[in-house]
Amino acid sequence: MAIFSWTTDKEEAKQEQQTLYNLLELRNALPNLPSFKRGIAVGSAYEENTKRAFATAIFFDQNGKCSHKIMRVNVEVNFPYVPGLLAFRVGPAICSVLDKIINQADLLVFDGQGIAHQRGFGLASHIGVLYNKPSIGVTRNVLYGKYINPPKQRFAYTDVFHPKNKTVIGYALSLGANCNACYISPGHNIDIETSLKVICNIAGETCFPFPIQKAHALSNKEAKAYWKNKQNML
């Protein structure tokens, strides 16, 4: 049973984000960060036809090496696609998988936004605040914020600015010459510079930080397979 309740009302969801924003901390909660013992990369997907959310969690160490143990969960969620409210669409599945393993890790990374979000409270912030764990969001696109593309070389980065108050809310990071930038923003209990350091440390050789890429790909694969199975059964 998931420990958190989720609203299916858009307005209530926005209000909840605004309330939980008050609990958001952008200070390093762990003294040794960017070093940590064990992190969890969480990938998520939503299958529209079956109205199911899928989440995959993979453990990784501070060098980005993933363990073989992979946890997957899918749950029925009826929440429409609304930019900025992803947490309410995939959150129930994510929490379902994290509930069982959250105490085994000290850092969470997500394929979703952290504070680079219109209400400063993306998926990584939301789940980070719920569990009160350091969390980082990494995405392929910017939802909120202005930036200049970084040079296409490994670990080159530029700042992502808040469009209104011009503060730095994340980074656009290049992971190689042939890679499009990925976008990093702190979720909760971690500062902005440390978020960048952690992601550079776990990135691996792929264009997108490997543990998150793997978790995300597995969720997508699972979502597609689920729908295919359903179709075959009909």
Place this chain on the structure above:
Amino acid sequence: MILTIVGGASGVGKTSLLKQTDSKAKQINTGTLFKKHMVLNKRDDVRKGDWSAYEPGVMNDLSNFVLVSFQRGEDVIIDTHFAAKIYGKNYRIGLKEKYLFDFGMFVFNIIKTDTLIQVVLITADPHALLNRRRLDKSRDRELVLSDCYNDLRSNDVYSTRYSREISRAFQKFGSTGRDNIRYHRVENNDFKAALINLKNILGG
């Protein structure tokens, strides 16, 4: 004579702490009074309905309880919420200001002087509160972090109104209210530490 009003968010540990204090003061729970007046089976159903219509009856019971206890020379502890939901949605003060003011006048009328009124807010970190709610299977409370946050915050805000209204009532009688009313805040993130703190407060 000491009258202590202990309040805080639902599940923050008010009743658990009070049980462990071994205080000899007579205790009364406003939630139980509302449940009785509203003829409900569960105390947690109170905040799901409109309990405001039952406030005069509850205030009456409270006043009688205080009167009888004080006449016997016993201290009183009122276990309550400083803020509570109506229809499970919007927060409002646990007891309307005018009732608190009247209650203050009533208490002052009984005891005239030498009474200490203590308003004690039990609070906690929202995550600690959520955890407590999760572990307490005997109750039916909202397991939403934002709800815990709102519950704690509104109790925090309204607790000061409790002491303000009672103080205002005392001032009517020429008392400054300052000497008779004390406001305390107990953080219940660590049960043992909170218990020691509360015991010290209840000791007067």
